[in-house]
Amino acid sequence: MSSSESVKSLTELVQQPCPPIETSKDGKAPEPSDPPASDSQPTTPLPLSGHSALSIQELVAMSPELDTYGITKRVKEVLTDNNLGQRLFGETILGLTQGSVSDLLARPKPWHKLSLKGREPFVRMQLWLNDPNNVEKLMDMKRMEKKAYMKRRHSSVSDSQPCEPPSVGIDYSQGASPQPQHQLKKPRVVLAPEEKEALKRAYQQKPYPSPKTIEELATQLNLKTSTVINWFHNYRSRIRRELFIEEIQAGSQGQAGASDSPTARSSRPAPSSEGDSCDGVEAAEGPSAGDIEESGGPAAATKSQGGPAEAATAPEEREEAPRPAEKAEPLPLGTVASDDADEEGRPRVPPPPLPEGPAEGPGPMPNPAATPAAREDAATSAAPPGEGPCRARDGADRSSALPSTSAPAAARRPSSLQSLFGLPEAAGARDSRDNPLRKKKAANLNSIIHRLEKAASREEPIEWEF
């Protein structure tokens, strides 16, 4: 639809901030705000801020692959540097609550693992980062909020004391609150440490317990069945996330020296302790360490054989390379990385995957974008239907910042959209210190894997099980 045009303009808009180095802030003018019209999408619920003439969903749909980890990192920096809270940021910019923001910032999932909806916050963050006035705007909001708060305080009580004591007395208000009842509010279940332990143990043996098992657990622990069910859902999902970040971090930490130590896993300080063992969560690939398991025989259970192995040591991912092919091809997309190494040299990191590159034939896949349709034609890429001619070859993408990969690349230009979103990175920031390389590399691998999986499922099955 008409988007192409707008896209273009937006592109420019967003683009601006980035590339240009720091020129200091300057005055800016544009400020997009206010989109005319808009809407169209049925969903435009969020009261979001302003910019965005195109619905974010559209942007999300065409967004190139974003470095979620990098984005969150930068957002955290900006927020802390300016003393801006997650609540404000979340409500104002992302349309999410503080807890969600905290979680998102602390454990971002890799782009390719996110659903369209899940990508939305990242696109918003990227857009926000690109906005030169971002901090200012938030600060203004902050001020306004404060003001309102003060005002409220004042008016309510004039001098001295305050506030709110309405209470006592009676209740007017609320006409009929829904159930004013005494505390029928739902107490919020809080599982005791031992209960969690037991659940974790059960998880190690069977991440997907049967209803019967669930019932048993519930009975034994004296919990509601639904609580147990929810716990498993949450735990599985959280474990998965934990792995993602570990993957990323592992990737980024690479170099260093050789041997090195233990790399230790990060693991949070687990307070745990207790002796027990493991929480699977962190386990991840342990170097052996201790590991897990013990008793019980977890393994034993596995009947399987084909099954996902599970447990044993860690939740792992199923991915794995069917057969390692040696090097894979040049990585697609610019990311590239320098590669250093490789070989199997890295000490750990089993779970992840080696992608192997099965040929892929012609193209180094472009990765990103389009999850949908990727294959369809990579060529045109982004442009949705129709037109497209916008850019044909203009190639040159500015993104060339990097030394382009090597060669071939043939791939395709990522389209300006890519630059749209940023990828700036740049600048030299003073802080830099992390290595984006590995990160990107990891992201790429993941992406490849993801695509392969998808393809496999929808196309001929190659049987690569694990």
Place this chain on the structure above:
DNA sequence: TCAAAGTCAATAAG
């Protein structure tokens, strides 16, 4: 109907 992903919202921890 099940699971996963995404969030909310209460509350724990700083």
Place this chain on the structure above:
DNA sequence: CTTATTGACTTTGA
């Protein structure tokens, strides 16, 4: 206060 954690709910997809 602010941020982190986490049980429960809601949305999506199959």
